[in-house]
Amino acid sequence: MHVTETLVRHVARLARIELSDGEVAAMVPQLDRILGHVEAVANVDVADADPASADAVPSAALRPDVAAPSLERRVVLRNAPATDQVFFLAPKVLED
Amino acid sequence: MSAPAYRVIVGMEVHLQLRTRTKCFCGCLAVYGAEPNVHVCDVCLGLPGALPVLNAEALRLGVRTGLALGCTVARRTKWDRKNYFYPDLPKGYQISQYDRPLCTDGAIEIDGDDGATRRVRIRRAHLEEDTGKSFHVAGTKHSRIDLNRCGTPLLEIVSEPDLASAEEAGRYLEELRRIVAYAGTSDGNMQEGNLRCEPNVNLVYENGDRTPIVEVKNVNSVAGVERAIRFEVERQDREYREHGRTSKNTPRSTRGFDDTTGTTVHQRTKESADDYRYFPEPDLPAVDVDPALVEAERASLPERPRTRRLRYVQALQLSAYDAGVLTADRRVADWFEAALGPDRTAKTVANLLTGEVFARLNAAGKAIDAVPFPPARLGELAALVDGRVVNAPTAKQVLKLLWETGEAPAAAVARLGLAQVSDPEAVRAACEAAIAAEPAAAAALKAGNEKAGGRVVGHAMKALKGKGDPTLVQRTLRQLLGLPS
Ligand SMILES: [Zn+2]
Numbered sequence: 003m004h005v006t007e008t009l010v011r012h013v014a015r016l017a018r019i020e021l022s023d024g025e026v027a028a029m030v031p032q033l034d035r036i037l038g039h040v041e042a043v044a045n046v047d048v049a050d051a052d053p054a055s056a057d058a059v060p061s062a063a064l065r066p067d068v069a070a071p072s073l074e075r076r077v078v079l080r081n082a083p084a085t086d087q088v089f090f091l092a093p094k095v096l097e098d
Numbered sequence: 099m100s101a102p103a104y105r106v107i108v109g110m111e112v113h114l115q116l117r118t119r120t121k122c123f124c125g126c127l128a129v130y131g132a133e134p135n136v137h138v139c140d141v142c143l144g145l146p147g148a149l150p151v152l153n154a155e156a157l158r159l160g161v162r163t164g165l166a167l168g169c170t171v172a173r174r175t176k177w178d179r180k181n182y183f184y185p186d187l188p189k190g191y192q193i194s195q196y197d198r199p200l201c202t203d204g205a206i207e208i209d210g211d212d213g214a215t216r217r218v219r220i221r222r223a224h225l226e227e228d229t230g231k232s233f234h235v236a237g238t239k240h241s242r243i244d245l246n247r248c249g250t251p252l253l254e255i256v257s258e259p260d261l262a263s264a265e266e267a268g269r270y271l272e273e274l275r276r277i278v279a280y281a282g283t284s285d286g287n288m289q290e291g292n293l294r295c296e297p298n299v300n301l302v303y304e305n306g307d308r309t310p311i312v313e314v315k316n317v318n319s320v321a322g323v324e325r326a327i328r329f330e331v332e333r334q335d336r337e338y339r340e341h342g343r344t345s346k347n348t349p350r351s352t353r354g355f356d357d358t359t360g361t362t363v364h365q366r367t368k369e370s371a372d373d374y375r376y377f378p379e380p381d382l383p384a385v386d387v388d389p390a391l392v393e394a395e396r397a398s399l400p401e402r403p404r405t406r407r408l409r410y411v412q413a414l415q416l417s418a419y420d421a422g423v424l425t426a427d428r429r430v431a432d433w434f435e436a437a438l439g440p441d442r443t444a445k446t447v448a449n450l451l452t453g454e455v456f457a458r459l460n461a462a463g464k465a466i467d468a469v470p471f472p473p474a475r476l477g478e479l480a481a482l483v484d485g486r487v488v489n490a491p492t493a494k495q496v497l498k499l500l501w502e503t504g505e506a507p508a509a510a511v512a513r514l515g516l517a518q519v520s521d522p523e524a525v526r527a528a529c530e531a532a533i534a535a536e537p538a539a540a541a542a543l544k545a546g547n548e549k550a551g552g553r554v555v556g557h558a559m560k561a562l563k564g565k566g567d568p569t570l571v572q573r574t575l576r577q578l579l580g581l582p583s
Contacts, residue, residue: 062388064151064157090185094234094238
């Protein structure tokens with residue numbers, strides 16, 4: 003895979019990360035190198051392997067539908083930047 | 099104006115909340131209408147270190163719904179992360195299924211606009227978790243977020259674009275709702291958001307041109323779906339004719355339905371395909387679906403509501419309307435069938451049930467399980483009607499006793515002497531008296547005025563204390579007046 007500035011800007015937008023032009027330029031060779039290392043994995047022969055097989059569990063061993071305690075609302079809201087003690091408050095979403 | 103030279107093409111995406119006690123990947127209660135943010139835990143919030151664990155019941159209900167929709171259930175199914183940012187999605191991704199969905203390749207049948215059966219293919223049905231809810235606070239710059247719904251199990255059911263009109267889309271949705279209600283896997287209540295749908299709409303013209311596909315969001319009722327699609331059809335046709343907009347020069351888009359105006363409003367353009375960067379969920383193992391589970395669910399599925407409705411028309415000779423009313427709710431259909439028997443017709447049982455019984459239930463705002471007697475008792479009453487032991491007004495009186503005191507129909511008829519008068523001599527005497535008492539009406543009836551005959555019949559019935567066999571009374575009167583019977 004060849005990393006381009008366009009790809010870096012696209013991924014940054016998806017991740018909601020703001021990058022300056024300089025940062026984008028610096029990212030291109032860095033990401034390219036990282037992906038180059040990862041690509042070694044692509045050379046492994048996996049023709050016979052089912053990617054979902056490694057650790058599949060039988061459906062009979064799943065969690066029974068039994069309630070467990072939830073957190074107290076005070077605790078749920080504790081780390082939020084803004085609340086009214088009942089709801090989380092978030093900036094209104096603007097459609098693009 | 100000439101007939102429109104286009105075909106309407108609609109596909110539906112439906113999100114169905116499965117009826118579990120707890121959420122899909124944690125033990126928080128999955129309930130509607132609770133105080134905000136009280137059924138939330140570290141898994142719901144996606145806190146570091148929190149691990150999701152699949153709810154067996156969510157999988158079972160997903161399998162059962164898939165089978166009810168005629169799908170094939172995967173032997174092995176896996177989980178993927180669908181990444182996007184939204185305030186009601188605290189993890190920044192939704193656990194969903196991308197390339198190994200739980201169910202594929204189903205179909206359901208509806209009545210097509212041409213009266214023929216239309217088969218609507220189901221491409222896939224996969225499990226995923228629901229998001230929280232956000233409410234915009236008017237006059238402020240922020241939204242309130244309630245995460246109670248976060249992690250509630252959903253089955254996303256994706257149809258092929260096999261629907262050809264707004265009405266077919268409405269019927270598809272109603273049939274889907276009945277199927278899941280029959281299967282018992284979801285409440286299917288659109289008001290409470292158990293069942294949410296997003297129609298995909300476009301038009302294909304005879305010359306091969308296609309309008310760009312529009313996905314409509316915020317539709318909250320069957321009527322809303324139909325209105326939204328009708329609006330889209332007109333709007334897209336206008337855009338094509340006036341501005342030449344086709345799928346070749348205009349991107350797909352998402353529009354929101356406004357229920358108050360019946361219009362759709364542009365939300366966003368899909369310049370490129372949605373980019374959710376799906377990747378396998380590392381926190382959840384794949385699941386091998388036990389074939390015994392699949393077979394047990396398949397074996398316990400009820401007859402499909404549409405099959406049952408058609409059977410009522412064909413085998414039981416009920417009207418399409420009665421069949422529709424009786425099969426709308428599985429409990430009603432079960433109750434009705436429990437009242438059937440060899441000595442009574444389905445039609446009479448249906449009439450008593452949808453007439454008197456429903457009237458009493460409706461007046462009390464109650465459902466079928468509130469009927470204070472077993473179905474067999476209504477069947478006994480129907481047998482008395484069909485055997486012409488009682489006439490319709492008497493049946494109503496007997497039903498009242500049955501409802502209020504539980505007295506068996508045959509016992510009530512015997513105790514109160516309610517059996518209808520079928521003795522030819524007694525009926526003849528009553529009819530003769532009626533003709534003598536109502537000479538003008540009798541003459542009019544003789545002259546062919548059937549309506550005037552009502553007075554004479556009424557008089558005869560009164561003489562028989564309301565218990566006269568109506569068919570015999572009619573026939574005797576006509577004989578006495580020299581009319582063909
Ligand atoms: Zn939870």
